[in-house]
Amino acid sequence: MGLLSLQLKSQEIIPEVERLETQIAHHETMIDSLQMRIEHLKSEVLLNDLHRSGLPSEEYISHSAMVVSFDASSRQAAWVAHIISPDIAKGGFGRTNDFRDDPLVEGDAVEADYFLKELQPDSSYVYDGFGYDRGHLAPSADFSWNRTALSESYFYSNMSPQHPDFNRESWAELEATLRAYVLRNEVPLYVVTLPIIDADAERIERGVHQLPIPQRYAKVVWDDVHGRGVAFIMDNRPLDGHNSDHAMSIDRAEEITGYDFFSALASDEQESQMNISDWFPESTWDGVEPLYAPSLPPGHINTTQAKRWMGSQDKVRVCGTVVSTRFSSSGNYWLNVDKKFPNTVFNVYVRKKDFNNFDGIHKEYLLNEKVCFNGKVTSMYGLPNMNIVRQEQVSLMD
Template structure:
């Protein structure tokens, strides 16, 4: 009897375990189906969002020139300049979705299938050769494949981000430009959305294309190498606008030096932007150079370096000072003291035009030399334009003049 009872209990437990396992599998299957349904819904939401973005972008697109054809992708539109093998302009919108976007770089560079004449290709930027050990050897032509519409602006959509790697959205850029000031500009505009998360930013970007530009000699399609790039941004909701015209060789000048108006970009490129706006509003926005809104460093007190052409003979601005580092030559450097601080050791540091940690030029007064001053340099020179005389040294890759006497410093007065 006990054996029969034990057998019954074992059988019951076995059947119960099987039943629980079946229930678990059923629930796991149900959960997987829900995940698939969620993914389908999220993709549908993303698709509708992209349709809305492109609907918002459409009336803001530039007027098409003779023979030009509009090419539209999921989140960007462009006009391709076949003679130069790159886009004349690319337009897109940075939306608040970028704040929470998590899609990473895809690096799936490829020709744009929508360019009827054929876009640039990989062989326009480098050649890769497969070795016997199945590894590739890359032979670059000296230029980055620089995004016009940056991939990170689309990091809320895997599809749109991938499309940003079409060669129609690439232009040959020097590495120091593409990974330096150009990347800074792209980040600056995304940061605007972090500070203004209820609006969206209309962005148009392009190279300055003109006859006679050099080409990449070894490129398959002889891609032109622009000397300058432009980018314009418009916050239509808040009526804020700015543009930038940046040369590949910035000569060390900060991004603030290249801010301009949409009007100026139109004059240089011949492109007519925002024709869908009411005329008076268009004229008002296209004249704006709203640095304080878009450039947080300007808002916090930084200024542009003085124009080199307006300085007296033998006087240099804070950017030009870098050219004299280590040359053991005494010069005069001019700029505004936007940062004045004492170190923990008691030394005085005055930063011209840009504040720490982005300083362009520093005046350093050792605490032992303060006895040579009849005034307090911190309070006396803060927020004033100044001339400093001395030899330019290198302090952590920042040009610096070490000041020992107060007659090395004087107030700058424009002639």
């Protein structure tokens, strides 16, 4: 009798569980619909702000949160404008990688400008690249708060051919620097990004439109809350040194590009000024500049270049200045080269079990010395590191 009673109760409970699950699904759908509505309204505000900012030219197309001035002659954007919103702090949307034609410039910027692909019998593709990345002008991570705007950032109208090392290193670091500024100051940033294409620019000969390859790229930035701006013009090639080396006033960028940026927001005096510490906090300078790469002996690299060797099975000599040292809680010895923690660019460590292989490990071993370390560069939390196990891997520079 007791078992029958339990069975009857279960039969009553299961429908109730199913009813509640249906209600939850319904509410989740409603919440998602409301969230999309909020995203749409916020993007409308940003788009209106962009239109009122004094854009570089009058001919452009507008997407959800991005404005593109497309140049038919170069088959890529003349410039792209967007606003980095503080909402990136709570943005939960990641890369979509849904590269596709822009319906507003259909046929002018396409996949075949960057690579070819051939369908195989097993339904897979073989890709034949032309050696350049599809570099975002307005980066997708700047739209992590808005699923529609993020997806639209993969329109080919927002792409430009970038050297792979430049796109993945210096350019990506600059994009991250601007997002960090927004998060640190809790203000929006107006950004205009553009390729600079010289008349004699080389072309991607195998591409369908034979795109000209920009020699340089520019990012021009304005903080309307604090009334200050900065611009960056960077060569489309692997770069050494710090991105701050490429910073300049908006006024100077206007002279180089021929455009007038943020004409409705910034005064001539404001555009002529630029304080580097506003954009690169003092903490990021806690160390020394990397050694000048061309001055190093053949087969030697500086700490900025070390990132390119992460995961390689080849040994390399990485040279720099040891600016701080410490013993970890497990007793291993760590050396920060060129930049101190937490702004490290290259780290070297010796495990406690290997101390006897060195000429006396102590708390200031190699501190303030210019040193070359010989070994394999590995990745730890996305940063280049090297584990050395014997004294022969260390050489002091003259």
